[in-house]
Amino acid sequence: xxxxxxxxxxxxxxxxxxxxxxxxxxxxxxxxxxxxxxxxxxxxxxxxxxxxxxxxxxxxxxxxxxxxxxxxxxxxxxxxxxxxxxxxxxxxxxxxxxxxxxxxxxxxxxxxxxxxxxxxxxxxxxxxxxxxxxxxxxxxxxxxxxxxxxxxxxxxxxxxxxxxxxxxxxxxxxxxxxxxxxxxxxxxxxxxxxxxxxxxxxxxxxxxxxxxxxxxxxxxxxxxxxxxxxxxxxxxxxxxxxxxxxxxxxxxxxxxxxxxxxxxxxxxxxxxxxxxxxxxxxxxxxxxxxxxxxxxxxxxxxxxxxxxxxxxxxxxxxxxxxxxxxxxxxxxxxxxxxxxxxxxxxxxxxxxxxxxxxxxxxxxxxxxxxxxxxxxxxxxxxxxxxxxxxxxxxxxxxxxxxxxxxxxxxxxxxxxxxxxxxxxxxxxxxxxxxxxxxxxxxxxxxxxxxxxxxxxxxxxxxxxxxxxxxxxxxxxxxxxxxxxxxxxxxxxxxxxxxx
Numbered sequence: 001x002x003x004x005x006x007x008x009x010x011x012x013x014x015x016x017x018x019x020x021x022x023x024x025x026x027x028x029x030x031x032x033x034x035x036x037x038x039x040x041x042x043x044x045x046x047x048x049x050x051x052x053x054x055x056x057x058x059x060x061x062x063x064x065x066x067x068x069x070x071x072x073x074x075x076x077x078x079x080x081x082x083x084x085x086x087x088x089x090x091x092x093x094x095x096x097x098x099x100x101x102x103x104x105x106x107x108x109x110x111x112x113x114x115x116x117x118x119x120x121x122x123x124x125x126x127x128x129x130x131x132x133x134x135x136x137x138x139x140x141x142x143x144x145x146x147x148x149x150x151x152x153x154x155x156x157x158x159x160x161x162x163x164x165x166x167x168x169x170x171x172x173x174x175x176x177x178x179x180x181x182x183x184x185x186x187x188x189x190x191x192x193x194x195x196x197x198x199x200x201x202x203x204x205x206x207x208x209x210x211x212x213x214x215x216x217x218x219x220x221x222x223x224x225x226x227x228x229x230x231x232x233x234x235x236x237x238x239x240x241x242x243x244x245x246x247x248x249x250x251x252x253x254x255x256x257x258x259x260x261x262x263x264x265x266x267x268x269x270x271x272x273x274x275x276x277x278x279x280x281x282x283x284x285x286x287x288x289x290x291x292x293x294x295x296x297x298x299x300x301x302x303x304x305x306x307x308x309x310x311x312x313x314x315x316x317x318x319x320x321x322x323x324x325x326x327x328x329x330x331x332x333x334x335x336x337x338x339x340x341x342x343x344x345x346x347x348x349x350x351x352x353x354x355x356x357x358x359x360x361x362x363x364x365x366x367x368x369x370x371x372x373x374x375x376x377x378x379x380x381x382x383x384x385x386x387x388x389x390x391x392x393x394x395x396x397x398x399x400x401x402x403x404x405x406x407x408x409x410x411x412x413x414x415x416x417x418x419x420x421x422x423x424x425x426x427x428x429x430x431x432x433x434x435x436x437x438x439x440x441x442x443x444x445x446x447x448x449x450x451x452x453x454x455x456x457x458x459x460x461x462x463x464x465x466x467x468x469x470x471x472x473x474x475x476x477x478x479x480x481x482x483x484x485x486x487x488x489x490x491x492x493x494x495x496x497x498x499x
Contacts, residue, residue: 040064040103048072052095067103071095071129074110074140089117092125101131110140123148132156135182141169143190149177158182166191173201180205184230187212194218203227214238224249232275236260251275258282258307272297282307287330291348295320303327311341325353326390331362340370344408350388350415357390359412363398363405364428370402373463380467381407385415392416395423401459406467413471422472424464425481426457449483457483 043051043064048071055065078091092109107129111118118125119142130137130151141147147169152158158178163185170192183205193201193216202208202225209230213219215238222236226248235256236245244265245257252271257263259282268276276298281290286308294301302324311332328349332341343363350356373380380403394412399405413422427449464480472478 036060036063040067044069044103049077066098066100068099069103069105071099071104071106072108074108075113089121092118093121096125096128099128101128102133104129104131104134106136106138107134108138111142112140119145126151130157133160135160136163137161138163138165138167139169140167143168143192144170146170146172149173152180153177163187165189171197173197173204175200175204177201177204181207183208185210187214188216189214191216192218195221195223199223199225206230209233211235212237217241220244221246224252226250226269247271254278256280268297273299276301278303280305280307282309284309285311287311287332287346291352295322295352300324305329307331307333309333320352322349322353322356324355326355326357328353328356328358329360329362331364333364340404343402343404344383344411346408347385347411350385350391350412354388355390356388358393358395359391360395360397362428363396363400370400370404372401372459373403373406373467374401374459375403380410382410382414383407385411388416389418392418393421393423394419395421395425397425398428399424399426399460399464400456401463406463409468410471413468413473413476419473419476421477421479423479423481424460424468426460427453427481427483454483 039060043054043061046054048068051061051065051068054061055068056062073092073095075088079088109125109129111122122141122145126139126148132154134157139147145168147166149172152161152164153176158180160182161180162182164183165185165187167189168191171188172193174197177200184207186201186205186208187210188198189212195218198213198219202211206227207230208228210233211224211231212235213222214235217240219239220241221244222239222242224231224234224245224247228249229251231249231252233254234247234249234252236242236258237256238259240260242260242263245263245267246265247255247268248270250270252268253275255268255276255278257266258280263283277300279294279298279301283289286306288311290304290306294304301322304322304325304327306329308331330346330349332343343361346361349359391412394409394416396405396409399409409422409424413419461480461482464478469478
């Protein structure tokens with residue numbers, strides 16, 4: 001470990017209490033004798049800040065501090081508001097110099113916002129902290145830092161490490177890294193890693209169960225090798241250049257794909273037909289894609305979440321069915337290219353999902369696009385739907401007085417013979433306090449609400465009262481969420497300007 005500058009040593013000496021040795025007859029409280037391993041276990045149960053203070057006051061705990069199992073090193077835990085954050089580097093260096101490396105199970109190191117001051121020390125810090133026996137590694141580094149794969153290559157580390165979470169760095173694993181025999185969870189966020197390097201890493205992590213890849217620009221083709229027999233969870237987000245996903249892991253059951261480019265090929269292999277239970281897709285035209293492709297690709301799907309930035313066309317009726325689908329969530333962030341979105345077309349999911357139990361629809365678009373039920377046009381047209389025997393809970397977030405939404409809701413209520421809960425939120429889900437809606441709301445205030453939005457919310461409530469309320473059976477609970485009534489939030493709301 002590199003030596004500290006003299007001024008850092010002096011600062012550290014002033015800011016930390018000196019060790020107090022226990023002596024009988026000197027007025028100090030003696031502690032009962034216990035075997036060292038018991039004191040070490042007691043010390044390990046303390047939060048890190050309390051454990052550090054105990055080590056400063058007790059020689060017994062000072063010894064066990066050198067084997068403390070959980071180090072969470074970030075400016076928030078090591079620097080008080082009154083302390084200059086330049087001391088952060090000195091304190092991390094002091095902690096790691098004094099820690100033996102033995103017994104360390106969890107390491108969290110967050111350099112933000114002290115990246116530039118810490119980079120020269122980072123290699124030696126990791127060499128000191130990533131030792132045999134470590135199980136969880138979480139590192140928030142710097143986008144220009146090249147993570148040293150050698151720290152993971154020692155036999156003891158490769159046998160013990162179970163979770164690796166890297167944020168902001170360059171990671172270039174080579175075959176020399178060897179097998180990570182115990183690694184079950186890998187998360188890479190804003191990490192520069194090439195396709196072949198990722199494939200090499202995955203091929204050496206045969207026990208991997210959970211894989212999360214977020215914001216990597218270098219990956220165009222994501223290949224998941226077949227040797228990952230234990231992989232059950234895959235999340236891919238923000239890969240703006242991604243064009244194809246090729247999964248060969250046979251037991252993948254949960255897959256989340258969002259914020260990616262125009263993926264031209266999505267091949268999930270054997271897993272899609274047998275193992276896939278939960279699927280989440282966030283992309284353009286996600287609803288139409290799901291209706292046209294997923295029933296035949298994922299016949300055993302139980303939970304489906306779709307978020308569409310824009311639907312190119314109204315989805316067709318399904319030729320096949322989601323026979324096992326129980327939970328459905330759909331978010332529409334915009335209409336079709338030429339006209340407002342036809343929400344009534346979503347009843348295709350009811351027809352195709354006989355086992356559906358919960359359905360959440362989140363409408364997030366311009367409230368003026370659709371004809372209002374109070375617009376004086378054609379009368380409300382309540383189309384007849386087949387009875388649905390399993391649907392118990394329906395929630396619509398962003399409900400308004402649009403005629404098409406009122407028609408959809410009425411038809412769902414009439415067809416869902418087992419309905420227990422209907423929740424209609426007249427805003428987009430972000431315009432209410434997180435706590436109780438009373439006159440003394442002390443938590444986060446509502447987002448700003450425009451006068452037009454308040455007026456539309458009132459029309460939505462009127463539409464619910466006039467067209468929907470009487471259709472809800474007495475065995476079901478109707479909940480209508482209006483803008484937060486908290487006076488404190490209302491006073492903070494600029495009603496004259498749009499959000």
